[in-house]
Amino acid sequence: IxxxxxxxxxxxxxxxxxxxxxxxxxxxxxKLLDLNCALLSIxxxxxxxxxxDVLDWPWRYKLFLPSVASLPLLCCYSGSxxxxxxxxxxxxxxxxxxxxxxxxxxxxxxxxxxxxNGAIVxxxxxYLLYMGMxxxxxxNAINIYAGINGLEAGQSYVxxxxxxxxxxxxxxxxxxxxxxxxxxxxxxxxxxxxTMGLLRHNWYPASVFVGDTYCYYAGMVxxxxxxxxxxxxxxxxxxxxxxxxxxxxxxxxxxFVPCPRHRLPRYNAETGLMYPSTFPCKSxxxxxxxxxxxxxxxxxxxxxxxxxxxxxxxTEQSLCLVLLGFQxxxxxxxxxxxxxxxxxxxxx
Numbered sequence: 001i002x003x004x005x006x007x008x009x010x011x012x013x014x015x016x017x018x019x020x021x022x023x024x025x026x027x028x029x030x031k032l033l034d035l036n037c038a039l040l041s042i043x044x045x046x047x048x049x050x051x052x053d054v055l056d057w058p059w060r061y062k063l064f065l066p067s068v069a070s071l072p073l074l075c076c077y078s079g080s081x082x083x084x085x086x087x088x089x090x091x092x093x094x095x096x097x098x099x100x101x102x103x104x105x106x107x108x109x110x111x112x113x114x115x116x117n118g119a120i121v122x123x124x125x126x127y128l129l130y131m132g133m134x135x136x137x138x139x140n141a142i143n144i145y146a147g148i149n150g151l152e153a154g155q156s157y158v159x160x161x162x163x164x165x166x167x168x169x170x171x172x173x174x175x176x177x178x179x180x181x182x183x184x185x186x187x188x189x190x191x192x193x194x195t196m197g198l199l200r201h202n203w204y205p206a207s208v209f210v211g212d213t214y215c216y217y218a219g220m221v222x223x224x225x226x227x228x229x230x231x232x233x234x235x236x237x238x239x240x241x242x243x244x245x246x247x248x249x250x251x252x253x254x255x256f257v258p259c260p261r262h263r264l265p266r267y268n269a270e271t272g273l274m275y276p277s278t279f280p281c282k283s284x285x286x287x288x289x290x291x292x293x294x295x296x297x298x299x300x301x302x303x304x305x306x307x308x309x310x311x312x313x314x315t316e317q318s319l320c321l322v323l324l325g326f327q328x329x330x331x332x333x334x335x336x337x338x339x340x341x342x343x344x345x346x347x348x
Contacts, residue, residue, distance in 0.1 A: 006214020184229030237334030
């Protein structure tokens with residue numbers, strides 16, 4: 001089965017984006033710099049992903065190089081670095097028109113808008129640092145939440161559709177950032193289109209594997225749309241499964257617990273079912289993570305293995321459907337939080 005076939009939809013995506021550039025730049029000349037920077041960052045990650053499939057980069061490079069790739073996005077970012085403070089937290093910063101003790105302490109790092117009575121704070125360089133870390137997270141989050149047919153392309157397709165819906169809702173509502181959402185919509189429509197074609201071939205039983213090439217390029221597409229579309233905080237609501245997978249994987253990723261090279265579920269050829277993959281350990285080790293204290297092996301700490309532990313062994317196709325169903329539910333929850341719950345915590 002061909003591997004690293006993410007290079008094919010990545011190349012088609014770049015061609016689509018360059019064609020869109022001609023028409024979009026004519027009607028929106030102010031966005032030409034943003035589009036070129038997005039192209040540069042996505043091209044860099046597409047190249048990095050392909051070289052990782054060929055050369056198998058160490059993890060330290062996989063964390064460092066996406067930071068470099070995000071620099072063009074941060075350099076051309078012209079939006080605000082201020083955020084709106086949730087209503088329940090504003091009294092922590094200001095009371096009766098005066099800055100509180102906590103406000104004075106945190107004011108050494110950020111700027112509190114006293115004219116807004118603590119409703120707005122300017123994070124400055126901290127906000128740019130957050131967006132840089134967002135780019136690193138998006139590219140690696142998809143890469144570590146993978147390993148079964150259809151999951152990488154499937155989760156990216158679902159997230160892409162959620163971003164698409166968010167952009168359409170903001171455009172139809174004539175929001176102040178309408179032009180930014182139009183720009184984001186142009187990028188994400190091309191991405192959803194090529195991912196749909198890839199998913200057809202990557203679905204179980206897969207005829208192609210997407211490789212790290214697709215994971216990195218997809219992550220940077222999401223980072224570019226979120227940062228340049230000025231909804232980088234909303235974007236994280238669509239990454240709830242990836243965030244949970246990262247948090248659950250933290251003990252292994254940071255070597256508190258042994259981390260094998262591959263943590264994919266184990267396939268039993270006789271039953272045709274997937275089982276949680278494990279690593280050996282001594283009976284007295286990692287008792288804080290074990291369900292049975294005297295076990296001499298532990299399941300690898302990924303959301304995929306956790307799903308198999310909770311729901312039991314299942315076929316690869318069924319496992320992928322369950323995980324994608326969870327992704328759809330989380331994206332729907334994110335849209336509900338953004339458009340319904342948020343009104344109770346923020347001003348209109």
